[in-house]
Amino acid sequence: MNTIIFGPPGSGKGTYASFIEKKLGIVKISTGDIIREEIEKNTDLGKRMKEYANRGELVPDKIITEILKIRISEPDCMKNGFILDGYPRTIPQAQTLDKIANIDVIINLNVPDWIIIERLSSRRTCKKCEAIFNVKYVKPKVEGVCDKCGGELYQRDDDKPKVIKERIKVYQKQTQPLLKYYKGKIPFVDFECDSPDIPPEVNVEKILKKLKILGFYK
Numbered sequence: 001m002n003t004i005i006f007g008p009p010g011s012g013k014g015t016y017a018s019f020i021e022k023k024l025g026i027v028k029i030s031t032g033d034i035i036r037e038e039i040e041k042n043t044d045l046g047k048r049m050k051e052y053a054n055r056g057e058l059v060p061d062k063i064i065t066e067i068l069k070i071r072i073s074e075p076d077c078m079k080n081g082f083i084l085d086g087y088p089r090t091i092p093q094a095q096t097l098d099k100i101a102n103i104d105v106i107i108n109l110n111v112p113d114w115i116i117i118e119r120l121s122s123r124r125t126c127k128k129c130e131a132i133f134n135v136k137y138v139k140p141k142v143e144g145v146c147d148k149c150g151g152e153l154y155q156r157d158d159d160k161p162k163v164i165k166e167r168i169k170v171y172q173k174q175t176q177p178l179l180k181y182y183k184g185k186i187p188f189v190d191f192e193c194d195s196p197d198i199p200p201e202v203n204v205e206k207i208l209k210k211l212k213i214l215g216f217y218k
Helices: 013-024 033-039 044-054 059-072 075-079 091-101 111-121 159-184 201-213
Strands: 001-007 027-030 082-085 106-112 122-125 132-134 188-192
Touching: 001 013, 001 159, 013 027, 013 082, 013 106, 013 201, 027 033, 027 059, 027 075, 033 044, 033 059, 044 059, 059 075, 059 091, 091 159, 106 159, 106 201, 111 122, 111 159, 188 201
Parallel strands: 001 082, 001 106, 027 082, 106 188
Antiparallel strands: 122 132
16 A cells, blocks of 8 residues: 655654554655665765755755655565655655556545644754653653753744744645645545544554555555
């Protein structure tokens, strides 16, 4: 099964994708993660991407497509499929994806703005190791201190309510055309999340039930 998971920042799509990866044995692919890995490995592609990052520029679609094409052709993806997190972001990217892979189903997370703002504004990041905690849901053992390395926890600027609202607006502007692009072409699993207190594994089971109804999960 090849799928794309869509959801606004703070909707939990990365977490849900990781659970689905384990449950179905498919590969979670985040283009952001791949870019960081290539840069860390200092590959030829990584060097090219680092140049863009150093200039404060986005990595061109052509390079993103190149690394994605390589990744989805690897044996683990060919065996059971993959779940894309963070790609595509634009119609041209979706059109390019059509040429290199067959997408079977779209998972679309619908989460109210107030839940997103509550989740992200209570998030704290370690200054040393960048581990993430949440003062409401995943509390550190000692307030303000990272469990993993003892570093100081802080609130990133993009986790502040005013910035979160802008991030949501940008996402909606970017993603609405994509949802319209795929509607009618590919089956959708629309999932409504109406409470921030429900554990992600419970929500994932609900998503899997919907996939089962469509015949993608036994």
